Amino acid sequence: MKAVVLFSGGLDSTVLAQQLIQQEASVRLLSIDYGQRHEKELQHSSFIAEKLKVPHRILTLPNLADILGGSSLTDPNIELPEGHYAEESMKATVVPNRNMILLALAAGYALSVDFDTIAYAAHAGDHTIYPDCRPAFANAMETALSLADWKNLDLHRPFVNLTKADLVKNGVELGAPLHLSWSCYAGRKLHCGKCGTCVERKEAFAIAKVPDPTEYEA
Ligand SMILES: [Zn+2]
Secondary structure: OEEEEEOOOOHHHHHHHHHHHHOOOEEEEEEEEOOOOOOHHHHHHHHHHHHHOOOEEEEEOOOHHHHOOOOOOOOOOOOOOEOOOOOHHHHHHOOOOHHHHHHHHHHHHHHHOOOOEEEOOOOHHHOOOOHHHOHHHHHHHHHHHHHOOOOOOEEEOOOOOOOHHHHHHHHHHHOOOHHHOOOOOOOOOOEOOOEHHHHHHHHHHHHHOOOOOOOEOO
C-alpha cells in the first residue's frame, strides 16, 4: 500500500501513521492549514513526522476559513464549547464539509505521486458529532474517489468502528509517539483540559488504563 495519510498531528492520525509504517506501507503525511483556531496542531504534526521519519507536507490554505464560517474552529467570534464531546453544544466545532474538502486535496496529492490509497483516522466516537466521520460518508467518498481518476484510489479508514480508547491501546502497543500529539481546540501553550477534544482525550487514556502523558492547564 502507498498511502497519503490525512495527518492533523492529533492522537488518532498519529496512531494511524504508526500503524501503516509498521505494516510496511509507503507513507506520506499531509497536514492542512485551513485557518483552524488550533494551528498549534500543525507544529505538532511536524514533530511527529520527524520522529516517524516519513515525508510530510503542510499545505497552507489559511483563507479557507473565510468561506467555512459558522464553526468555532474557524470563526474566532464563535465561542469554543467546553464539556463532554458528545453534547449537542459540541456541534459548534463542526467545520462545514471539512473531511470531503481535505480528503479531496489528499486525493489530488496521492494521484500526483502515484499513490493508491488515502488514509484517514475517523473513529466511532466521532460519529455522534461529525457527520463526515460516519462509515456511510466514508463508503460514499470511496466510491467518488474511485471515479475521480482513471486510476483507482482506496480510502483506508481502519478505525471507523473503534473507540478512541481502542486507539490509545493500539497506539501504546505500536509505540506511537502519543506524547507528541496535539488535540486541544483552544490551541494555547498547553492542552486546556476542558474543550470537547481534551475531555475525550483524557477519557480515552482513563478507559484504556494508560497513563496520560498530556500536560493540561491547571
Ligand atoms: Zn482543550
